[in-house]
Each structure stands twice: as structure tokens, then as C-alpha cells.
Amino acid sequence: MDMAFIIETVVKIVVILLVFSALAGFGTYFERKVLAFMQRRLGPMHVGPYGLLQIAADGIKLFTKEDIIPQNVVKPIFQIAPVITAATAFMAAAAIPFMPSFTIGDYTVHPIVADINIGILYILGVMGAGLYGPLLGGLASANKWSLISTARAAAIFISYEVITGLSILAPLMMVGSLSLIDFNTYQAGGIGNWIVWSQPVAFILFVIAGFAETGRTPFHLVANDHEIIDGFGTEYSGMRWGLFFIGEYANMFFISFVTAILFLGGYGDGSLLGALGLLLKVSFLFFFFLWTRAAWPDVRPDQLMWLCWKVLMPIAVINIVITGIVMMV
Amino acid sequence: MEQHITITIDGREIQTQEGEFILNAARANGIFIPAICYLTRCSPTLACRICLVEADGKQVYACNAKAKAGMNVVTTTENILTERRAIMEVYDVNHPLECGVCDQSGECELQNYTLEIGVDSQSYSIKDTHKPAQDWGLIHYDPALCIVCERCVTVCKDMIGDAALKTVARGSDAIHGEYKANMPKDAYAMWNKLNKSLIGPSEGDVLDCTNCGECTAVCPVGALVSSDFQYRSNAWELRSIPATCAHCSAGCQLMYDVKHTSISNSDEMIYRVKNEWNYVSLCGAGRYGFDFENRVAGKDEAAFASALKAFKKADTIRFTSTITNEEALILRELKRLHGYKLINPEAKALQDFLGAYGTVSGQKLYRGDLKKVHESDFVVSIGSALKTDNPNARFAMNNAITMNKGAGLYFHPMSDPVIDGMSKNVLSIVHAPLMEEAALYLMLDLFAPKAQLPKAIADYLAGFHSTKTVTIEESVKEDVIEKVMVKKLNEATGVEEEVEEEKKKSVTKKVSKEVEVDENALLKLLSAPENFKESLDKLLAKKERFSLMVGPDLYTHPNSKNLARLCALVEKHTPFELVMIPSLSNSLGVALICPLDDAAGSYAIGYNTQGDFILSALGSGDLDMPSLNQQEGTLTSIDKRVNPTNAALAYHGYELNDIANALGLNAHYTIDYTPRLGEVEGYLALSFDALPNHFTNSGEEVRGYLLESLTCKAEGEEVAPIRLEAMEGPMLYLANPVLHFSPFTNAAHQLKSSGALYASDAFMQRYGVQEGDTVQITTPHGTLRVAVARDGKIEGEIPYLPTFDTNLNSEALFNGYRFSTASFQKV
Amino acid sequence: MHTHDTHEQHGHGESELGNRYISEHYYYVDIAPYPTTPWGKFSRALKRTLRGELFVGLWVVLREMFKFDIHTVQYPKEKLLVGPRYRAVHAMQRLFESGTERCIGCGLCEKICISNCIRMETRLDEKSRKEVSEYTINLGRCIFCGYCAEVCPELAIVHGPRYENVSEQRAHYIDYAGMLTPIDMAISGEQKEFDGFGAVTPHEDARVKQTPLAY
Secondary structure, three states: OOOOHHHHHHHHHHHHHHHHHHHHHHOOOOHHHHHHOOOOOOOOOOHHHHHHOOOHHHHHHHHHHHOOOOOOHHHHHHHHHHHHHHHHHHHHHOOOOOOEEEEEEEEOOOOOOOOOHHHHHHHHHHHHHHHHHHHHHHHHHHHHHHHHHOOOOOHHHHHHHHHHHHHHHHHHHHHHOOOHHHHHHHHHOOHHHHHHHHHHHHHHHHHHHHHHHHHHOOOOEEEHHHHEEEEHHOOOHHHHHHHHHHHHHHHHHHHHHHHHHHHOOOOEEEHHHHHHHHHHHHHHHHHHHHHHHHHHHOOHHHHHHHHHHHHHHHHEEEEEHHHHHHHHH | OEEEEEEEHHHEEEEEOOOHHHHHHHHHHHOOOOOOOOOOOOOOOOOOOOOOOEEEEEEEEEOOOEEOOEEEEOOOOOHHHHHHHHHHHHHHHHOOOOOOOOOOOOOHHHHHHHHHOOOOOOOOOOOOOOOOOEEOOOEEEOOHOOOOOOOHHHHHHHHHOOOOOEEEEEOOOOOOHHHHHHHHHHHHHHHHHHHEEEEOOOOOOOOOOOOOOOHHHOOOOOEEOOOOOOOOOHHOOOOOEEOOOOOOOOOOOOEEEEEOOOOOOEEEEEEEEEEOOOOOOOOOOHHHOOOOOHHHHHHHHHHHHHHHHHHHHHHHEEEEOOOOHHHHHHHHHHHHHHHEEEEEEEHHHHHHHHHHHHHHEEEOOOOOOOHHHHHHHHEEOOOOOOHHHHHHHHHHHHHHHOOOEEEEEEOOOOOOOOOOOOOOOOOOOOOOOOOOHHHHHHHHHHHHOOOOOOOHHHHHHHHHHHEEEEEEEEEEEEEEEEEEEEEEEOOOOEEEEEEEEEEEEEEEEEEEEEEEEEEEEEEEEEOOOOOHHHHHHHHHHOOEEEEEEEOOOHHHHOHHHHHHHHHHHHHHHOEEEEEEEOOOOHHHHHHHHHHOOOOOOOOEEEEOOOOOOOOOOOOOEEOOOOHHOOOOOEEOOOOEEEEEEOOOOOOOOOOOOHEEEEEEEOOOHHHHOOOHHOOOOOOOOOOHHHHOEOOOOOOEEOOOOOOOEEEEOOOOOOOEEEEEEEOOOOEEOOOOOOOOOOOHHHOOOOOOOOOOOOEEEEHHHHHHOOOOOOEEEEEOOOOEEEEEEEOOOOOOOOEEEEOOOOOOOOOHHHOOOEEEEEEEEEE | OOOOOOHHHHHHHHOOOOOOOOOOOOOOOOOOOOOOHHHHHHHHHHHHHOOOHHHHHHHHHHHHHHHHHOOOOOOOOOOOOOOOOOOEEEOOOEEEOOOEEEEOOOOOHHOOOOOEEEEEEEEEEEOOOOEEEEEEEEOOOOOOOOOOHHHOOOOEEOOOOOOOOOOOOOOHHHHHHHHHHOOOOOOOOOOOOOOOOOOOOOOHHHOOOOOOOOO
């Protein structure tokens, strides 16, 4: 391993960490603004011009707020749980090709931290591990609301892992590789080559599963304020609670990236236009998260499970079978 | 004498007595007749005319029309309602709608009757006059609010006896002519009178009286109010706590009105005192001396510990009679357990006096009470500075003489213009001190049938009599008839008119005559006036109910036992009902409950008095005690009534009960001793909460209970003859000025003053001293330097020293008896 | 879906709704029987999913976003007008021109206060008038019912327009001096006459019986 590679990797890690953290921050600002506009409000306006520095204010607040650890919690687990959520969200980003390679001077930079050939498996694995954040946090909190939230989280995340996996299986069969770069390359031909056209069912299933995995409306059941306070986050305060928050938003961006790369052509042919296109696609997907939150109600936990096992999973399996048959033929 | 009759009011048959006013009969039976100017126990004023009723078809005023058997009274007719409405409208003319700041704050009879009658519009008007408010010291008069009901004038004359108020000219415009023709007659007559008068002092510009403040109590509106209370609080903010006055033996029922002290201080304080003025009259000490409480922050454990140490060491408890019966019982129990000597000279004197009285009468307690004095028509007072020893006894005497066409005798070495001013039918006998025996012998001589008396006494009395011939001028009356012009109220028009009338007039002619008269040496002993016999005959005419009040001068007299036996003889053989005036609030209770001792031991606890270790409700001792307005308990009054009193204010420190509990007794509250009073002869075993404290509509006193009459063994009727010589030369008396009884009255902020030698103008002239000068007083028992203060309410040359000021050790100048020879030296 | 066209149907609907009074315009939404067969359930889910309501919702909020018809009042910079009958923190009025305190210390506000939060101290002043020496309202207890302003015979205590209940000290609200209109404002006429709860109504004169006066 040469020095340049190490430096490059470290730089890329730092950049991703910073970018995703910043995105999480801007994500909150963006969400508040979008929701406000959709509800005929203005959203944050006071801190900085148009409330732009609200993120900074929130950051300062979260960093400086007292980190309260209640008396009856299981202290080490309670402390580590938010870290798991945030860390897995960032770790998953390691396998994402954000842009095509480019050169600085004569050095070629690959804007991906780790171009592993089983990127998708890695992503699914890390996302699965992220489940432990809410799970452990809720169990350790010694709070009934947290416990309910944990039960829901375990049920939902495990169930929807199935949908996620099955829905990607059909595109995987088409591409024949687990590398996200290969996926990108597969669709590089233009809009017509996007997998979403050939696998619309898989796309829809994947997006639905993405909502469930990130716990966003209409599947915002793990931390449904009006039922169970803040769910697993109820007992958390200060930066520990902030880590859960960052994790959630980082996950949203991450899912948006993955969806864009898997189904919507990624960065296309590697040109600047393609790179901008990726950003646009990601932005739209992120916006879509907020949009649904403004428009749709939540479903009940039992409806969610019913949807998963009795509707989505059969459809996903059928989709794989059909894909297989089509490929065979 | 008084017969029960039946009358009908508004179709209801009610029982009453012949001669009772219709208004009182109605009130006693819960029938409402409006009345503003009438005061129970006083004479009808006829100022308001609103008590108009129809009796047997004729309109009369319920307050002065007497009930006759079978009378049929109707309280409302159309005409009566019209009159009442017009009367209330007249009262509301120019009565400023300053209800916002008026101190009556809703306790206003004008407001009540205006609403009751339903006055919702005004038909009359007259130009208002400028009437500036007047400040009369403790009393504040706002003529602008006055409706001239004259209740103040009436109560001052008929009840209190100061007659310090009268109606004065208002100086307003005449009522517009057209009203005379159109207005209801009674309303016009009432307005006509109202429009001419206001209230003012009888003499001078400023009220000169004994400051009882009863006028402020009876005022139906906010015209007469207490200067201290003025604009301090609305009546509705105050919580009334029924209690018994703690200052003298009259045991008047009163209400302490309490409220939080200020915005920032939620501790309650007493703002004023109220009384049921129809049935109880308070003196100034009771009305203004209310804030004598002892405020302590909390329990002073160190002081309590040293108190217990002192009690272990002590063999004597000295105390005064400003304690409750329960505390007296605790002291008695402590004596039983620990053998303390109980020293209370003033109560001991009464105890001994009652004991000696019982040896003749066979009764442990006198027969009369102040209610009987109120009802009597001939009242005699011996041995008491009535006005200050017990103002209520004075009110009773005045009320009896004024209302019952009565008369009275007042035996006292100090001449009192207030007593003389009650009526011309009061004869004051200013005798020399120590001559009280002569006064009682005179009573026997004048009123006891000689045949009934033991022979020795009859003979002794006969020895005072001799006959002599004197030339007298006798008046012979002749009747002549004259024609005179008199002013008379025309009933029809309500206007005064001059009418010519024939009048019988008696003309007196004087004729000289020689007669044999009986000369009574007792009268000489008493330095009675020359014409005593004649005057007395006049005073005694048509008298039926007799009362005798004796006071503390007798209990402290060197021959008090003999005096007591004489009193018993008077009560036994004459028609007089005897009342003894206890010197202090609960002297009678202490005398009945505590076994008192004569001689003190070596180490004494002082309770509100001197001692080696002092428990004090005045806040000046070694351990604080609650004062009587911070205690629950009972007090025994002059009327032989055990009256409950409630704690008006909280007390956070230790009480006598705490000490008693530490010394082997056991009671959670002091009032746990109330039922145990039943162990004392005469008292009942009733719990404190079972004792009522109120008056009924008919004026019945429902308070506590009356002591049961107690009999003891009579030992014969022998009394000793008069052996003492009259005290001569300059003398000094031990008494308190008006408004003071004890250091507790002096703790009240309105009454606080420093003690002085109170002297009449005659004394000051003789010794050439001015108010404020210091004199040195020397008696056979000690000397004292003290400032001189003028007392305009005494005459003669005997000044007096007070006991209310703890800085003056007045008692040291006396040897028990309230008089002492003394010399005065201006310093 | 309006099903209550006929009288019978109306009666039927009423009984189904438990005999309560129900407006004629009420109608049932989606009252198809609950599917029992798996296929029935599946088709119902499918129908619901594809009915398009989800997308209508998305459209509505998107439309509003682009319309940008914002209703927010930016509070510290912009303030809503407070109606005259709004009952905010109390104020004590003065008389115009003279600037004398209107409060005569009658104590009616203290009496009528149903949460017992008013206390006042009064005394005789040197002009022999009743003077309010201290007045306080415990705003922690006050329920802003407005009885005190309504009962005040002098229009002295009123509800001010000050609804921003933030201060460094509670005492800033409750001392008499703080409640009183500054005297220069009263004299210069800047004090606004209270128009709300307990104020004089426009036709008061007509409703009052006149008392005859002799001058």
C-alpha cells in the first residue's frame, strides 16, 4: 500500500464524514423549510438570513447540552447505541461511488472509499447492523415507550430487510455483479438504460423498503411522537440524541444515493453532467422523503407487517421469478 | 307586674309582655319591621319613622307603641309602603354615592333598607351643604354620610351616660314648598327634622367623653367610624372571631375582626373590634385595646428549659387575674402536685370577701347581676370607682336610671362628674375613705325593716338616731291657669305650628314651719349633704326594683370581712340585689377556682407579674406566654357567667399547659381543662366546644353557662360596729384612668400611654402644678416621682395612681387598701 | 355517496347512528363489508393503493409549496392586532389631565377575584382621602377572567394589551407603581382609554335613571 493510497483514503473518509454530517444538518434545514412551505409556513427564519444558521444553532445546542444518563439505564449500552446508528450510516457510505474517477494532476482519484466487489452485500450488511442502534438504545433506556419502540424497530427492520434483499435480487440477476460501479456502468448508456424501466416493481419495492428502513413517514412508527414520545430516543439528550438524528438523516441520503445508483443510472457516463445528474436524482429522492411526510399519514404497525409479508414479499418473489424466466427466455 | 299577653302581627299570634314595644315583640318572634333609629335598651327616638305599622286600624310607630292584649298589628299597608319608600328616598337625597370608600363597606343599614324597600329612583332633591369631616380623636365623624338617625345621641345618653353628643343645626336651605303638599306626611316630617340637624359634641368643638366608641358601633352608616380603622380594610375582608373581652370583669361579648397584616405579611392581625350593640355596650378599652397580643417567632426551647428549672426550684407562683379559668385550674393542679403557694392578692381579697359574705348569707355568691341592675329603678354603688372599675356596671346604672325613671346613690370618696351627669336623680355621697362601713350601715338603716334585723344591729343603728327641732321653709303649691303659646307638631301636616293652649301651672309659695326631725349620725359620718333625707325621699318615690353594687374598695378595706357580712345583711334584709364588682378580668374565676395563699415563699414564679422567674404575656418576661386574645378558654364574669373566648390570633410559643405537661399533668390542649372545671364547685363539666357565644334576636344572652348557686354554712348575723376613724388629710387613690385596666390595655397601640398621677383641676390648683410637672408622692409605705396628668372627669382633691403602667410600681405606695394618706411635693 | 335522499333512508341512517341527531349532510365513507377471503383482502389493498388518493395528497402539498401563499406572522417583528376585549396583564389607569390615580381603593376587585390573587393595602392620606398604598396581583394565580376590570367602578384597573409575559422578575408585574400609567403619559393624554371588558358601553346614558339635583 503506498502512501498516496492511504492519504487518499483518509481524505475520502474525512470528506464523506464531513459531507454526510453536513448533509444531515442541511437535511434538517431543508426538511423544515420544505414542510413549512407545503404547510403555508415559513419555517426557520430568525437565525441567520432565512434561518440558514439554524443548523449551527442546533449544532451548538446539541453539543453543549448536558448528556443525561438516567439512573436505571444499562449505562454502557445506553451510551454506545447512538454511536452504532451514526457509525453504520457513515460506514455504509464507504461503498458508494459518488462520482466517476477524475484526475488531479496525474493522480487518479476514485471517489469511493472502498470499491469492493461485493458492495451491495456490504451495504445490506451494514444497514442490517444499523438496526442495533434503536434496538439496544431502546432496550437499555428503562423506559416503556422506548421498549415499545424497540419492539417495533426489531419487527420492522428485520421484515423489511427481506424486501430490500429480494427487491435488489432481480436487478442483481440482470447486472450480474454485486459492485455498485458495475451497476453504474450497466446503466451508463442513458436514461433508456436505467434499471427502473426494466425493473419498475423492484424499484417500487426498494423505495418502500427504504422508507421502512429509515423509519420515515408513512412508516414512522419507531419514534412516533404522538404515541410513544420519541421512541428509543425518549431518554436521550444532547449529542447522543443528536447522533441518532444524524444517523437518520445520513441514512436518508445514503438510501437516496443507493436508489439512484441501483435504479436511476447513477452518475451515468462519468461526465460532469452525469455527476450533476446523480446529485439531482439524490436530491429529488431526498425531497421525496420530505414530500411524503407532508402529504401522507402513517400506517399502523400491524398494517405495516401485513404489507410486508403478505403483499410486498410475494410480489418481490414473483418479480424475481418473472425476471429469471425472462432472462432464461 | 309583667303579664304575658297575646297579640297578632300580620295574622300571626305571638306571646309577649304587657307594655313591650311592638317592634321588640316582633323582633323576638322573627317578624321583620324596618327600623333605623331604634336601639334596644334605649328610648325610642322617632327620628326615622320607618317602623310605621297599623295597630288596631291606627298608624303607630312600632318602636314606641306598646303592646296591649289582643292587639292586631299589620306591618304593611299601601300607605305604609308609600311612606317607607318616600322615607328611604329622602335618606338617599344627597347621600353621596361614595360607597366605594365608605368604611361601612356593605354593613350599611341605609344601603340595606334602600334595597329592601326597593328604591330605584329619586323624586326629591335639595341643595347640598358643605359639611367638612371632623376628627374627634379616636372617633371620626363625616357629616356628609350622616343620616341623623340620632342613634349615637341616644346611646350616649341612655346607655353610656356621657351625653356627649347632641343634634346641632345643619344650616341648609328650606325644603322646597311643593314637597309639603305632595309628599307622604311622615316622610315630610322626617325630612323636615333631618334637614335641620346634624350631630355634634354637646359642648365645645371636640368630643369630650369617656371614649367608649359606642356611637361608632351603633352608627348605621359610615358617618361615625374609628379613626384608627378608617380606610384600613373593607369589612368583607375581615373574619370575625367571637370572643370575650379580656380587660375587665364585665366579660362583654365582642368580635375580633382579623385579616392578614399586609400584602407581604400573611400573619393575621386584629383590625377592629365589633359588638352586638343592641345587647352589649363596650367601653373604650374593649373597643380600642384589642392588639395586646404577644407575638413570638416560635418555641424558645432554652427559655422553656430554664422555666422548667425555675419551676423545680420555685415554691410560689405569683399571678394576676388576667388568666382563663383553665389556666387557674392548671395552677390549682400544680399546687396539688407540687405544693406551690399561689399568690394573687387582688383575687385573694375577693375570695376572702366572698368567704366572709357566705358566713352570713349562706351563699357563696351574690344574688344579683348586671342584667338585674339594668332592670332596676334604684341603683346604689358603694366602694367602687364605677366608671373605671367596670364601665359596664356604670352603663347599667345609667341605663337603669335613664330608662326606668330610676334614681341612684353613689358612695365614693372621689367625686365623679360622669356619675353626677347621668341624671339629676343620682345623689353622690363623697365620704371619707375607710367610712364604707357607715355607708352599708346606712343602707341597713334606711332600707331594712328594723324588726327583721338582729336586735344588736337594730340597737346599734338606733344609737345613731336623735331628734331635734328645726325651722324649715316648706313650699306649698298652688295651681293657677295660664294661657300660653306653644309650638306643636301638627300631625296632619307634619309642620310645627304655634297653638294657644291653656296650661295648668303650679306656683310655689314658701311657708316657715317648726318641725321635729330625725337626725342620723351616720349621715354625718358619711359627710352626706344637709338635705340628704329630703332628696332621698324624692328619689325613692315609686321605686320597685333595687340594686346594690359594691366594689374593690371594700375587698381591700382593713375591715373587709365585716363589710362582707354587712353586704350579706343588706342583701338579706333589704330589697336590694347585690352585685360585687371583681377587680380584674377573671378575679371571680380565680377566687372560685384557686386555693390562694397569703404569704409567699422564697422563690417565686411570676405569671404576668413580678417574680424570680417571669412568665409574661406582655413579652417582657423570661418565657413568653400567649395573651388572652391568643388563647381559647373561659372567663368568669361579674354576671356569674362562664364565657368562652376564642383565639383571634395564632400563638407559636409555649403555653402554661406545656409547662404543666412537663410538670406531671397531661392535657393536649388547654381547653381539655374546660370540662374538668366541673370539679370546681359551681362550674359545669361541659367541653369547650359545647359552649355557645351569641345573642338571640330577642336579646337573650346565649353564652357559656351560669354558675350554679352555691350554698355554704351560715354562721349567724353578728357584725362589728364602726371602729375605724375616717382617713384625713391629703390622700391618694389606686385606680386606672378611663380606657385602661391593666398592662394589657397599655399594650394596645391606640391606648398606649405612660402612667401619671391623674389629678383634678382642684388638686392642680392647690398644689400649683401643671400637666406634665413632676411631683414626689410620699405615703407611709413609700415614695414615688411621677408626672402629673389632668383628668377632667374627676373632681375633689384626691388624685390617683394607675396600675396599667409597668414602669410605675404604684402598689408599693399602698398597704392593700386602695386609699392612702399621702403628701405631694412639686419637684 | 349521498344516501339519504328519501325519508326511509333517513330514518334508517338515524337508527344506525344510535338515534342521535345527525345532520342530513352526513354520509358514510367506504362502508363496504370487510373482506373475508384472501383475494378480497388483496384486491381491496390493491384498490386502495391504486385509487390515486396518495398522489392527490402529494399534489396538494406540492401545489401549496409552489403557490407560496405564506400565512406566518413573524412574531417579534410583526405583531397581530390585539382586540380591545383581549385580557392581558393588568394596568392601572389615571385620570386624564390631572393624572390622579383613578383607583379609590374600594376593594371590589379584591372581593370579586375568583382566584383570590388580588391584595391591596389602603390608608387615610394627608388629604383625608382613601389612598391605595400598595396593590398586587399574583399573576401566578391570576386566570385573567377579567372580573376585576368589569367590577371596577372607576375604570381604574383594566386589562392592558401587554400579552408578552416575560420578565426577569415576577415583581415587575405586580407592584402598584409598575401597573400605573406613567404620570406624564396620563397628563399628555397618551394613555389609551380602555375599550374592553367592563368599559362604558355606548348607550350607558340612556339606561341610567337620572337623579334630580337642586342646582
